[in-house]
Amino acid sequence: MLPSIGIVKILHESLREFPVRALVVDPVMVSTSGDVLAGPSILSSFREELLPMADIITPNIKEASALLGGMPLETVADMRSAAKALHAIGPRNVLVKGGDLPDSLDAIDIFFDGKDCHELRSSRIKTRNTHGTGCTLASCIAAELAKGSSMLSAVKVAKHYVETVLEYSKDIFIGNGRQGPFDHLLRLKNGIHNSHRQGTFNPSNLFLYAVTDSQMNKKWGRPMVDAIEAAIEGGATIVQLREKDAETREFLEMAKACVGICRSYGVPLLINDRVDVALACDADGVHVGQSDMPARIARTLLGPEKIIGVSCKTPEQAQQAWIDGADYIGCGGVYPTNTKANNPTLGLDGLKAVCLASKLPVVAIGGINASNAGSVMETGVSNLKGVAVVSALFDRESVLAETRNLHAILMEAASQVK
Numbered sequence: 001m002l003p004s005i006g007i008v009k010i011l012h013e014s015l016r017e018f019p020v021r022a023l024v025v026d027p028v029m030v031s032t033s034g035d036v037l038a039g040p041s042i043l044s045s046f047r048e049e050l051l052p053m054a055d056i057i058t059p060n061i062k063e064a065s066a067l068l069g070g071m072p073l074e075t076v077a078d079m080r081s082a083a084k085a086l087h088a089i090g091p092r093n094v095l096v097k098g099g100d101l102p103d104s105l106d107a108i109d110i111f112f113d114g115k116d117c118h119e120l121r122s123s124r125i126k127t128r129n130t131h132g133t134g135c136t137l138a139s140c141i142a143a144e145l146a147k148g149s150s151m152l153s154a155v156k157v158a159k160h161y162v163e164t165v166l167e168y169s170k171d172i173f174i175g176n177g178r179q180g181p182f183d184h185l186l187r188l189k190n191g192i193h194n195s196h197r198q199g200t201f202n203p204s205n206l207f208l209y210a211v212t213d214s215q216m217n218k219k220w221g222r223p224m225v226d227a228i229e230a231a232i233e234g235g236a237t238i239v240q241l242r243e244k245d246a247e248t249r250e251f252l253e254m255a256k257a258c259v260g261i262c263r264s265y266g267v268p269l270l271i272n273d274r275v276d277v278a279l280a281c282d283a284d285g286v287h288v289g290q291s292d293m294p295a296r297i298a299r300t301l302l303g304p305e306k307i308i309g310v311s312c313k314t315p316e317q318a319q320q321a322w323i324d325g326a327d328y329i330g331c332g333g334v335y336p337t338n339t340k341a342n343n344p345t346l347g348l349d350g351l352k353a354v355c356l357a358s359k360l361p362v363v364a365i366g367g368i369n370a371s372n373a374g375s376v377m378e379t380g381v382s383n384l385k386g387v388a389v390v391s392a393l394f395d396r397e398s399v400l401a402e403t404r405n406l407h408a409i410l411m412e413a414a415s416q417v418k
């Protein structure tokens with residue numbers, strides 16, 4: 001809430017001097033309750049100074065109309081035109097919030113990124129407790145961007161959060177006045193933070209990352225589901241189904257069976273390469289490499305809740321993974337491997353360079369086994385969260401024993417680093 005031209009100017013100068021990673025501008029002028037919070041005198045400084053710097057602006061329809069010189073906004077089509085007109089002023093993305101749109105059963109927002117216009121719908125919750133919804137939405141977008149989400153994904157998560165909290169707090173009665181507040185602590189109170197399916201990705205899941213290989217399991221004469229169950233029993237904290245030879249239908253059937261096993265243990269299951277298979281079996285996410293579907297597109301297809309990992313061998317790729325909205329990076333080959341043909345070896349220095357280039361959690365992969373896993377973990381880079389392993393678990397007689405042993409080694413190394 002910036003009530004004077006002087007304050008807008010100081011903010012503008014400070015942001016030029018100390019640029020931020022992502023600037024979310026909620027041009028607070030008229031509240032949902034109709035109160036005027038910043039007068040028309042500062043409209044031009046908003047337009048000229050703040051809006052062009054913004055990564056996203058989030059006006060409600062009254063604010064969008066005011067910023068556009070009183071343009072009437074009564075329909076979704078008007079909101080689309082307004083989003084485009086506001087984009088022309090300079091912000092990189094625009095979200096026009098239609099919560100106050102008359103005659104609409106849903107709460108419809110229009111998101112425009114300069115190219116595509118998205119209509120984002122959520123159900124309209126009947127409640128008087130709407131105080132602070134706009135501020136919460138903008139803050140949640142900022143928090144999601146800080147965590148590395150793409151813009152559209154951040155907006156979707158924020159909208160979903162506001163909708164969920166409105167529903168949760170719709171019957172609270174406290175205080176006086178026409179509107180009541182809503183209760184942001186829903187997740188804590190409902191224990192949602194304990195469930196990776198409903199919350200966001202937990203980087204500690206990367207600690208012991210088991211990547212399957214059907215050839216190896218065939219060689220040892222065991223079904224894939226048995227191998228996965230043994231790995232989980234031994235301490236695997238996440239599983240990736242990596243099927244390089246299977247036909248789509250066979251892959252999907254296997255994936256469904258593996259989802260069942262992993263879900264019964266509360267361990268996330270990711271699908272390597274195939275976003276379609278991940279969607280079809282409702283896996284927890286995908287892992288994609290530099291020649292697979294780009295993570296940015298996978299995020300659009302899978303939505304904000306699914307886990308997306310990206311293989312990165314260079315600091316540039318690591319920076320891109322963050323921009324694309326990935327949840328974690330798989331970095332390798334740390335050591336030479338026979339499991340993936342022609343895979344370049346980065347060594348521990350290459351691994352460190354990738355870790356330092358990103359805030360995303362990283363899992364190391366490639367030639368890692370019981371004899372070198374400790375050294376990998378002891379590199380001590382704070383965002384290196386674990387190791388991903390194929391042959392050292394699955395090209396062995398006892399998956400259970402190998403996973404247990406590796407888990408113990410990693411626990412020991414992690415305690416040294418602390």
Ligand SMILES: Cc1ncc(COP(=O)(O)OP(=O)(O)O)c(N)n1
Binds near residue numbers: 288310331365
């Ligand atoms: C955890 C993890 N890291 C890296 C990879 C390799 O992915 P990619 O480069 O796409 O190669 P393929 O595995 O698809 O051959 C991975 N699968 N998992």
Ligand SMILES: Cc1nc(C(=O)O)sc1CCOP(=O)(O)O
Binds near residue numbers: 311332339340365
């Ligand atoms: C699947 C994969 N990706 C790699 C990468 O460097 O991105 S190395 C690799 C194979 C890892 O198998 P193992 O644990 O048997 O060495």
Ligand SMILES: [Mg+2]
Binds near residue numbers: 272273287288292
């Ligand atoms: Mg791949």
